[in-house]
Amino acid sequence: MYTALYRAYRPEVFDEILGQDHIVRILKNQIQTDTTSHAYLFCGTRGTGKTTTARILAKGLNCLSEGDRPCGQCSVCREIKEGTFLDVIEIDAASNNGVDNIRELRESVKYPPAAGRKKVYIIDEVHMLSTGAFNALLKTLEEPPEYVVFILATTEPHKLPATILSRCMRLDFKRVPENVLIGGMSEICQKKGIQVSDSALRIIAANADGSVRDGLSILDQCISGGDTKVDASDVLEFLGASGEETFVELTDLIRKKRTSDAIVLVAQALADGKDVRQFMRDWVNHYRNLLMTKFIKNPQEIINMSVENIDRIRRQSETIELTEINQGILELSRTINEAKWSTQPRILLELAIVKLSSVSAGRTPIMGMTSERMISSEPAGSQGYYGKPAGSPLQNATSGSPGESSVSEIGHAPDEDGNKAAPEPKDYDRIWKAVFEDGEASKGSFYIVGSGAALTSIEEHSFTVTVRSGHVKAYAERNRELLETLMERHTGKKRSMKIAETGAGAASMESEASMEDIAQEAEKLLGVNVEIK
Template identity: 45%
Template sequence: MAYQALYRVFRPQQFKDVIGQDAITTTLKNALIEQQTSHAYLFCGPRGTGKTSVAKILAKALNCRNLKDGEPDNTCDLCVAINNGSLTDVIEIDAASNNGVDEIRDIRDKAKYAPTEGKVKVYIIDEVHMLSTGAFNALLKTLEEPPAHVVFILATTEPQKIPATIISRTQRFDFRRITADDIVKRMQFILDDKQITYDNQALMVIAKAAEGGMRDALSILDQVLAFGQEHVTVANALDVTGGAAAVQLGEYLQHVAEKDTAAALTTIEQLLASGKDAGRLIDDLIGYLRDLLVFQQAPALVNDTASALQDSHFKALAEKFQPDQLYHMIAVLNTTQGQLRLTNSPTLYLEVATVQLGQPAPQPAAVESAPPVASAEVKQLEQTVAKLSKQLQTLQQGAPAPAAAPAKSAARVSVKVAKEKIYPILGAATKKDLEAVKEIWPDLLSMLSVPDQAMMKISKPVAASPTGVIVSFAYDILIERANSDTALMTALADDLGKLMGGPRQVVLVQEQQWPAVRKQYLDEHGAPKAKSAPQEESPVVKPITDLFGKEPNITVKND
């Protein structure tokens, strides 16, 4: 049989085998014992923390014929079939490659049918955040009211991308990063089972490189075992992960503490020349400095198992560095870490950081550094401040109310009215034209850019003729902006012409000015005469006009 990766061989088969997620496994077991399981679950968390493994265990537990204390027995025919991947009632789907509406509709249609062999039909959808919006909408109704024999288990590393409507229809479980101690214990169990010897320090190096992911840790362990199968050593673990040995980090920081920048630069060059990863090297240095900081405050919290960075230099460095120096060094390394992502020359930035680490931490400006002020000068300043405060109070009590508000309101109506453009439109304006413009106004706004839409949303057409439209704005400042925006005015006229079937001129007017402008026009020119609506003939006149014809043969007089 072909070799299988460790994370596949040692995948948890029961809830009790899951590492670092006790709250989740206990909750699920209790729900199974009480027969209060949900129809849909959402498993969230970083990669390699057990989401898919727990989903498969839950699928087995829901179908197991001999469930005991919420744990599947792994011996009945259904558990064996699920472990082999041959049970058709447990369907695993990768949403990254099946993220369309058609795939989800297919699931929705097939979910209606009862399971063929098992008790419950279980759909495990991995990386569910990759589904399209249409696919989520297709899944929504099924999640809300699924058949009694169907359970959905959704897994994702990015829950923020899942619609709230989906999350609200599921029971959500957040998987935590697994602690380094738990990862080390699991690797110890696996290596003991395979009868392979190891160094605890090496396992801690692997656990730190895994960053809370059990699958990543076992993948790294696989590489280390391939590098040297007889024994898992610290050197092999450091070579595989690209990390630096604690003694090398200690020597480097010892050179920094002694202001021996040349020796520190030499150490950096040697580490990089031996193949160490620059990013991992900075991570290790920050971890070392963190341990120094914690050791100064609470030595019991730092031990060989927890830090994996203890060496002969550690305690001496903890006594030599002051906390502010450690803060400064961590800040420098953090900045360098960000710079490494944008460069192909990590050596350059590490050398600059080494020089900065050897310099003293910048001191905050102290008040004591200012020259002392004579007591007489202080007294004189206090008297001056008191005098000015008294004058200000007197002015405030006797000053008249500010006249800013009337000036502002007057400014609101000071926008110049373009009568030469408005009057021609008013002369030919009709109610029919205005209603037509109002009807297509939302369509016109939708044709504009988003910023222009936002500005024009508070406008409305107030008069229209076959050749032009008058638009009112609530704020004069927006009229000024719109009139000065040639592109906007051109777009309004062009788009309005397209929608109305002919060229239209657009004229802007302030909302408060519009009634006065209209009244002034009526006073000067009278009401516009409707040209498009002919007078309807009287029922008495119509037969006569049919016989003798219209003007000039017949004149109709109203009595």
């Protein structure tokens, strides 16, 4: 009968445990100095070695060797490995979680070890015990007989009562680093005579997400076909994932507004058996890789990819804007979250492609702004922030309604000499409203500018914002770069910002928000009382 890799190559002594050196050091020292605790709590994510370490600790407490314990060779160590040693009792709390089960355990604790020095109880998934079972265990866990050791293992320590936590020595198992996983899997492949490429091992380790068991399960799947050679394409095929070249091409199609070609490319990938949710996760990771290569000179260790793929990503990152990367990550992350509960995740992915293509076809998004916000429009006749009728801040580019112009086109009509004229004063409120909405989507505190300032002048190379107070002036100064960028977007020309205060000769603002209004808005936003002094 075939034995799975994670069982066949389970560590038998402390030195074989991967990635938990801090715990191994503690336990080895306690065994050598005979200072072991009466109760341990092993916490950590799945597949990090909690149960395996518990068994090795049980071996160390009962090992017959005179040297380092456990030796892994004596009769006690072999019996514990085979699960036949009478004094090591493993309990699955998921299926034995009642009060009666714990009462039976308490009765068995009274009897001394039959063959070893210590009687060890390993309770796996201990967080599954009922409240009554926890209460029944408390006294025994606090003061067990000197020959009894409890080892509790759980992936969710927050579900344990504080009374249990306080009675145990807690040891937290970390996710195993990818380079450690790669080294461990490489040794196993050498023992089995299988050639696995470094890129294949990196992909397996990345998908294992710090779990040794998950990594070995994926490796087991990859070599189960009988091949003696495994490369990256084989691993991607087993995982239902796509190669990096697919996401490079897909991202380029999005940027070139070739929506139909992008949807066809995804359809081809899914037709090859790729999992749609995995595809979305891999695409988000591609955008993350673009972000890393944009800021990090040597991203090999962070990205965990072949040099060739990193070069492909770097070339693409040099041509893509940071705002596009941001929008891709936000849109796909939202789609992945919705796909968890959907029976049609493919449709959500295709919708995300259409949205991202539409954003690329329009103006560049502001960081943090959703695609729905960018293509929205206001009903006619809505009021501006200062009581004036305001037009649509951003008309739908595909509407083509006659007689209407978007804010971004204001002031673009050429004069007699062919130069683009500055916007008319009648358009100032419309422009400022659009700037305010975009800024508010980027920064929640941007309402301070909208309620305490107004656009009062647009010159050839500058524009003037009139503020009501020094507080608003300071805020506008801190956000100068963002305001100038937004104004450029809505007027079509780069201008520097001038700030004027009311009473300093600037035009007065109509229907100014009072400090009380600002305080009320701040209270709603921050959830605290704001006093005006």
